[in-house]
Structure formats: C-alpha cells, structure tokens
Amino acid sequence: MRGPAWQARITCGGAVGAGFLVTDRLVLTCAHVVHGGAPVRVGFPHARELGELSARVVAEGGWAGGVTDPGDVAVLELAVDQGLPLAPARFAPPEAAYTEPYPKLVSYGFPEDYDEGTLAEYQAVSAQLIAGEWLELVTWHGHGQPIVEGFSGAAATLPDGRVVGMVTAALGTSPQVRKGRMLPLDVLARYWPGLDELVPVPGLGEEDRRRLYDLLRRAAAGPGAGRDPNRLYLDAVGPFGPPLPPGGFPSLRAAAHYLRWEVPDPHALPRFTDRLGELLGERTGLPGQAARDAASERTGPVWSPVVVEIDHSGAGPDQVTVEVSAYRDGRRRPVGARRLPRTGVRAYVQGRIDEAVAHLAPDADELVTFVLPREWLNEAVAHWECGADDSTPLGCAYPLVVTDRARHHSGRLRHQLRKKWQKLDTGGGAEVHRVECGTRERPPTLRKRLWDGDARLAGYAAPPTAARPLFEVGLTVPVPVLLWSRTGAPCAVHEDASRAEADTPGAADPCPDTPGATDPRPDASCPGTAFLDQLSASVADVPPAELPRHIMSLRLTAEAADDPERHWARDLQLLWDDPRCFPETGASLHSPVA
Numbered sequence: 347m348r349g350p351a352w353q354a355r356i357t358c359g360g361a362v363g364a365g366f367l368v369t370d371r372l373v374l375t376c377a378h379v380v381h382g383g384a385p386v387r388v389g390f391p392h393a394r395e396l397g398e399l400s401a402r403v404v405a406e407g408g409w410a411g412g413v414t415d416p417g418d419v420a421v422l423e424l425a426v427d428q429g430l431p432l433a434p435a436r437f438a439p440p441e442a443a444y445t446e447p448y449p450k451l452v453s454y455g456f457p458e459d460y461d462e463g464t465l466a467e468y469q470a471v472s473a474q475l476i477a478g479e480w481l482e483l484v485t486w487h488g489h490g491q492p493i494v495e496g497f498s499g500a501a502a503t504l505p506d507g508r509v510v511g512m513v514t515a516a517l518g519t520s521p522q523v524r525k526g527r528m529l530p531l532d533v534l535a536r537y538w539p540g541l542d543e544l545v546p547v548p549g550l551g552e553e554d555r556r557r558l559y560d561l562l563r564r565a566a567a568g569p570g571a572g573r574d575p576n577r578l579y580l581d582a583v584g585p586f587g588p589p590l591p592p593g594g595f596p597s598l599r600a601a602a603h604y605l606r607w608e609v610p611d612p613h614a615l616p617r618f619t620d621r622l623g624e625l626l627g628e629r630t631g632l633p634g635q636a637a638r639d640a641a642s643e644r645t646g647p648v649w650s651p652v653v654v655e656i657d658h659s660g661a662g663p664d665q666v667t668v669e670v671s672a673y674r675d676g677r678r679r680p681v682g683a684r685r686l687p688r689t690g691v692r693a694y695v696q697g698r699i700d701e702a703v704a705h706l707a708p709d710a711d712e713l714v715t716f717v718l719p720r721e722w723l724n725e726a727v728a729h730w731e732c733g734a735d736d737s738t739p740l741g742c743a744y745p746l747v748v749t750d751r752a753r754h755h756s757g758r759l760r761h762q763l764r765k766k767w768q769k770l771d772t773g774g775g776a777e778v779h780r781v782e783c784g785t786r787e788r789p790p791t792l793r794k795r796l797w798d799g800d801a802r803l804a805g806y807a808a809p810p811t812a813a814r815p816l817f818e819v820g821l822t823v824p825v826p827v828l829l830w831s832r833t834g835a836p837c838a839v840h841e842d843a844s845r846a847e848a849d850t851p852g853a854a855d856p857c858p859d860t861p862g863a864t865d866p867r868p869d870a871s872c873p874g875t876a877f878l879d880q881l882s883a884s885v886a887d888v889p890p891a892e893l894p895r896h897i898m899s900l901r902l903t904a905e906a907a908d909d910p911e912r913h914w915a916r917d918l919q920l921l922w923d924d925p926r927c928f929p930e931t932g933a934s935l936h937s938p939v940a
Contacts, residue, residue: 349751350369350392350403350435350454350503350507351367351393351432351433352366352367352390352432352433352434352435353366353367353390353391353392353454353463353500353501354366354367354373354375354388354389354390355388355389355390355391355456355461355463356373356375356379356381356386356387356388356401356422356499357386357387357398358379358380358381358384358385358386358387359382359384359385359387359718361378361379361380361381361382362379362456362495362496362855363375363378363379363381363456363496363497363500363798364379364453364454364455364456364496364497364498364499364500364501364513365388365422365499365500366435366499366500366501366509366512367430367432367434367435368434368435368540368541368544369434369544370428370429370430370432370434371420371423371424371426371429371430371563372404372422372423372424372540373388373401373422373424373612374419374420374421374422374499374501374512374534374538374541375422375498375499375512376418376419376420376498376499376512376514377407377409377410377418377419377420378409378418378498378526379404379420379498380403380420380422381409381411384420385400385747386401386402386403386422386636387399387400387401388400388422388424390399390430390432391454391462391463393430393432394758396430396432399424399425399426399479400424400425401423401424402422402423402425403420403422403423404421404422404423405421405423405538405540406419406420406421406537407419407420407536407537407538407685408537411516412722412861414477414479416478416479417537418514418515418529419512419529419534419537419538421538422538426483429847433613435501435506435509436508436509437508437509437510437531437541437544437545437546438504438508438509438531438546439545439546440508440510440530440531440532440545440553440607441473441547442480442504442508442510443470443481443504443510443511443528443530443890444470444472444473444530448469448470449469449484449504450467450468450469450486450505450507451467451469451470451483451502451503451510451528451626452465452466452467452470452502452503452504452505453465453466453468453493453497453500453501453502453503453513454500454501455493455494455496455497455498455513456496457491457494457495457496457497457498458495458496458498458809464491465489466485466491466492466493466497467485467486467487467490467844468483468484468485468493468526469483469484469485469486469594471481471484473482475530475533476527479529479533480514480515480527480528480529480533481527481528481530482525482526482527483502483513483525483526483527483528484524484525485524489640490616492516492524493513493515493516493524493526494516494525495516497513497516497526498513498514498515499512499513499514500512500513501513502528504683507721509531510530510531511528511529511534512528512529512534512689513526513527513528513532514527514528514529515527518844529926531545532607535603536607539599539603540652541718542559542602542603542606543555543556543559547606547615548612550615550616550619553620554616556760557619557623558602558615558618558619558622561619561622561623561626561628562598562599562602563621564626565598565600565622565625565626566597566598568626569909573598573622573625575594575595575596575597575598575600575601576590576594576595576601578598578601578621578622578625578657579595579601579604579605579618581618582605582614582615582617582618582621582688583609583611583614583619584611584614584679584680584705585680585681586680586911587609587611587614588608588609591604594838598622602615602617602618605618613677613678616677617674617677617679618679624707631781633860645894647711647891647895648711649711649712649713649894649924649927650672650673650706650707650710650711650712650713651672651673651712651713651715651926651927651928652670652671652672652673652699652702652703652706652712652713652714652715653669653670653671653672653673653678653715653717654668654669654670654695654698654699654714654715654716654717654727655668655669655670655671655716655717655751656668656691656716656717656718656719656722656751658719659685661685664687664688664689665685665687665688666684666685666686666687666688666691667683667684667685667686667705668682668683668684668685668686668691668694668695669682669683669694670682670683670698670699670701670702671702672702672703672705672706673706673788673927673928674706674707675712678928679705681698681701681702681705682698682701683693692730695730696730696731696732696733696734699714699731699732699740699744700732700733703744711745712739712744712745713744713745713746713747713894713927714744714745714746714747715746715747715748715749715927715928716746716747716748716749717748717749717750717751717754718748718749718750718751719751720750720751720752720821723748723750723810723919723921724809724810724811724832724919726747726832726917727740727741727746728740728741728746728901728918728919729741729856730740739901739905741897741898741901742898742901742902742905744898745894745895745897745898746893746894746897746898746920747920747921747922748919748920748921748922749921749922750821750929751919751925752821753821753822753923754923754928758848759822759824760925762824763824763826763923763925764925764926765824766824766826767826767890767924767925767926769800770826770890770891771801771891774887774889775885775886775888775889776802776803776827776888776889776890777799777802777803778803778804778805778829778878778881778882778883778885779795779796779799779801779803779804779805779825779865780804780805780809780878780882781804781805781807781813781816781820782806782807782809782874782878783807783872783873783874783875783877784872784874785813785816785846787816789815789816789818789819792816792819792820793819793822793823796819796820796823797823801823802825802826802827802890803825803826803827803828803829803885803890804820804827804828804829805828805829805830805878805881805882806820806823806828806829806830807830807831807834807872807874807875807877807878808830808834808874809830809831809832809833809834809919810830812834814852817830821921826890826922826923826924827890827893827920827921827922827923828920828921829881829885829897829918829919829920829921830918830919831874831914831917831918831919832917832918832919833916833917834874834877838895855875862875864924876914877914880914880915881918882912884896884900884915890922891924893922894919894920897915897918897920900915900918901915901916901918903915904916904918
C-alpha cells in the first residue's frame with residue numbers, strides 16, 4: 347500500500363472535507379467541516395476495507411463561524427470499540443514548514459468530482475503569521491491543483507510524509523491567485539493541547555518527551571504538595587527568562603505547554619521535566635537517559651558546579667568579562683554576566699556565588715570552579731572572602747578548583763580527558779608525577795613522561811610563574827589534576843646555581859633533584875621538594891574524584907593551624923578537570939554589559 351493510511355475523508359451533512367488520524371481513534375479536522383450538528387462520517391481512502399465510520403466532536407477550538415474567525419479546529423473521536431489498526435500521522439518539528447529554503451508541502455484533499463482524493467502542492471510564503479493565526483500558502487508551481495473547497499482539514503505534509511500543519515481555507519482559485527492558509531502546529535496546539543504529546547520538542551528526545559507527559563499524568567493523579575506550576579516554571583526559565591504570564595498557570599500541564607511553545611530557550615522544558623521528576627521521586631542526573639546511566643556508574647560524588655568564567659573583554663588590558671552560572675541536572679543556568687575592570691572582579695563574584703548556589707538541588711555536591719585565562723591561574727581565588735559580611739575564604743566554604751580557559755574549551759582535550767576519567771572511576775588514589783624544584787627537564791621530555799606514565803596527577807614544586815614552559819606542558823597533556831603551591835618558590839641555592847650555569851656552561855647544579863641532573867637524589871632542604879613530599883603523602887589514597895573535597899579539608903586544616911602561613915597546604919592550588927561535569931561549554935552565555 348502506497349500513501350499514508352492516516353489520511354481521512356470526512357462528510358457532515360452536505361459538506362466534504364479532509365482530516366488526519368492522530369491517535370488510534372482521534373482525527374483532527376477543521377471545525378467548519380463538521381459544523382451544523384449533522385452526523386459525521388469518516389473514511390480512509392487508503393484503507394477502504396474499514397468502510398465509513400461514525401464519529402463525534404470531542405474538542406473544538408472555539409471557532410465562531412466566520413471565514414476569518416480563529417480556532418477553526420475540531421477533534422473527532424471514532425465510534426470504534428478498539429483503536430484502528432492504522433499507524434497515525436507523524437509530526438515534524440514545528441518550524442519545519444518555514445525553515446529556509448521553504449520546503450514543498452503536499453496535501454490530500456477531496457474537491458468536487460474527486461471522491462477518491464487528489465493532491466495539491468504548495469509552500470509557505472513566510473514565517474510571518476497572519477493575524478497571529480495562519481501561515482499563508484502559495485502553489486508550488488503556477489499550475490496544478492489549487493487549494494479549493496474539499497481540502498479543509500487536510501494535513502500539510504513535507505515530502506517525507508511528516509505533518510507540519512492543517513489546511514483551513516482557500517484564498518483564490520483564478521490563474522492569477524492560487525493561495526490558501528494553514529494552521530501551523532504551534533497554533534493547532536494552542537486550540538488542542540493534546541497535540542503536545544505528539545509533536546517533537548527541540549532539546550527533548552522522544553523518550554524524554556514521553557517521560558514528561560507520563561510525569562504530568564502522575565502529578566495530576568497524585569497529591570500536589572510542592573508542585574507549584576508557577577515555581578517550577580520560574581525554576582525552568584532561570585532569572586533571565588520570560589516572566590510568568592499574567593495570572594500564572596492553573597496546572598503543571600499548562601506550564602509545560604507554555605514552556606514548549608512560547609519560551610525560546612530549548613533547555614527550559616528539559617529542566618522543567620527533570621525538576622518535576624525530582625519532586626515525584628524519580629532519580630535524576632545529567633540530561634538524557636544515557637547520561638544518567640553513565641553518572642550512576644561513577645564512583646565518588648557527581649558534582650554540581652558553580653562556574654565563574656573570566657576572559658579578556660577586548661575593551662582594554664584592564665577589562666575582563668565575568669560570567670557566573672550554575673549547573674543543575676547537567677544543564678547550565680546563567681546567574682550573571684558583566685564586563686569589569688580587574689579590580690572589580692572579586693566583589694562581583696562574591697555577590698553572585700551565593701545566588702548561583704541557590705540554583706542547585708538541595709542535596710547537590712556543590713563545586714566552585716574558576717575558569718581562568720592562563721595568566722590568572724595562580725590567582726588566590728581560594729582565599730577570596732565569601733562576602734563583605736563573611737570573611738570565610740571561599741576555599742574553606744566550598745570545594746574549589748581552577749581550570750585553564752583554553753583547556754576548558756578545547757575539543758581535543760575534553761575528549762581525551764573524558765577517556766582518562768573513565769579509567770580513573772575504577773581506580774583508587776593517583777600517583778603524583780613530580781615536576782621537581784629546579785629541574786633541567788625539557789618540556790618535550792616532560793610531555794613524553796606524562797604520556798608514557800598515563801599521568802593522572804602532576805605536582806609542581808614551583809608556581810606557574812617560575813616554571814612556565816613546564817607548567818604549560820601539563821595544561822596541554824590530558825592530565826586531569828595539577829597541583830602546586832601558589833606562593834612556592836625555587837630554593838635559593840638553585841637560583842644561585844642557575845646564575846652560575848648561565849655564566850659558566852657545564853657548571854654542576856647544587857640542587858640536583860630531577861632527571862638529567864648530576865645526582866638523582868632530591869635535596870630535602872629544598873622547599874619545593876618538601877612540598878611535593880607532603881603532597882604525595884597526603885593524596886596517596888584519595889581517588890581523583892574526591893580531591894576537591896580533600897583539598898578543601900587541607901585548606902581548613904591550614905587555616906586552623908597555629909601558624910597558618912607556614913603550613914605546607916596554605917596556598918595549595920588545585921586544577922581539577924572532569925569534562926563530564928560541564929556538558930555545555932560553547933559560546934558565552936550572554937553578551938557582557940557595561
């Protein structure tokens with residue numbers, strides 16, 4: 347059998363029109379086709395063995411009877427004991443009818459002398475709605491079958507058979523004027539919300555679409571405590587989304603309908619779905635079932651990051667852009683974005699982190715992540731105070747990490763790091779690959795050593811400013827964790843030796859602590875060596891996924907010490923990079939404002 351069997355011919359009194367099967371017993375057509383109260387009969391030209399079936403109108407769009415009155419929609423229920431053995435119509439995404447280049451649309455109608463039906467081809471004139479209701483159509487060619495009486499209620503389909511709307515009227519049948527109108531899917535859904543469950547949703551797969559409407563049915567059937575549709579809507583759109591419409595929403599289904607058809611953010615409805623699932627006791631994780639399954643297989647916490655991303659603004663050497671956002675259920679929610687002088691960054695961040703944390707789920711493992719330009723990586727962000735009225739260092743209030751902005755946005759490194767973390771999830775503590783104080787190791791040698799050793803964690807005896815070429819190697823190799831003392835410095839004896847070496851080629855290094863030196867034994871008096879010894883002992887049994895919390899504990903211990911300035915972990919900086927925590931790292935969330 348060729349041709350969609352769901353195409354229907356409808357008669358009501360003396361009127362003849364078209365329709366299309368949308369479920370196993372519901373047919374969609376125009377209200378004016380079945381207006382007047384006469385018995386309604388429905389036949390299927392591609393399934394004649396079914397005969398003509400009686401039907402009744404079970405939903406209408408409020409059409410008032412005029413040619414240009416809105417709401418010309420009717421839903422018919424077939425008088426059958428069981429659903430029809432026909433596959434119902436399939437639907438395209440709502441915008442498919444008016445995406446450039448505008449596609450050819452086809453309808454199957456029943457004009458006079460064509461009881462068996464005939465086809466008309468046309469296309470939309472524009473994405474602009476007429477009176478907020480109709481898309482205007484013109485014939486695909488200047489000849490062929492025009493849209494005439496008998497096409498009312500016909501499905502407008504793409505060449506692959508998916509439905510994008512419903513034909514409602516002809517505007518002219520002369521050779522000079524061959525036009526018509528149709529209701530697109532979003533307008534049809536305005537009059538019959540049952541269409542919501544059938545039409546694809548941007549950002550929501552078929553499985554998750556079914557999940558949403560299953561959740562809505564469960565919520566409607568059970569107690570409604572804590573399921574305020576207005577609160578769920580505001581949570582889904584975030585602080586910068588569209589406000590509540592006047593009067594709010596009478597039901598969760600009404601809120602979901604508004605989110606899918608009126609809110610342009612493709613992530614708003616998935617957020618609504620996941621939050622509703624939480625309230626109904628459903629286990630949640632990252633978006634999509636596959637991602638949720640992957641998260642459930644991990645060991646250790648599944649972090650919910652609060653991200654502070656800083657970048658050069660291009661407006662001057664002192665100007666930067668700062669974006670603060672929160673991740674909930676694996677989706678990024680903007681909190682604020684601003685262009686600032688460098689001196690204003692700390693105060694702005696202090697005022698936004700608390701706001702971002704409030705977006706996280708109550709039981710979330712929060713993780714404050716600073717995504718920084720390379721020259722900012724040694725910034726003392728862990729020592730920034732929580733706020734004007736709270737002197738607690740951020741690194742003692744939250745697990746806090748930094749990462750390099752270029753690395754954070756590198757497709758190559760994100761892919762390689764994901765693979766590395768899959769191995770880390772199954773192991774215990776990580777060996778520290780030491781980059782010793784005063785090393786003569788060349789960057790290519792270090793790169794090979796980190797690759798050959800499948801390094802999980804690299805510890806630097808000196809801060810980035812003192813070992814820049816070697817530190818940059820660590821950033822461009824997929825080592826998930828880098829650790830260093832922010833205020834550490836090469837030992838004085840090495841600095842003297844470096845000057846001597848510069849003056850006297852071949853002079854021996856009095857701090858021979860690395861491969862290539864004249865003595866392989868590290869010098870215990872070197873503060874960088876002592877730092878790496880302490881670090882290696884401290885993290886030996888800590889799984890990498892737990893390091894943010896472990897480093898927070900070390901910071902708390904250092905702050906509580908009798909002499910905090912002398913504690914080895916006082917200025918510990920942790921670069922920790924698990925791309926799975928940040929599923930969206932594309933373009934900026936907002937254009938920065940002055």
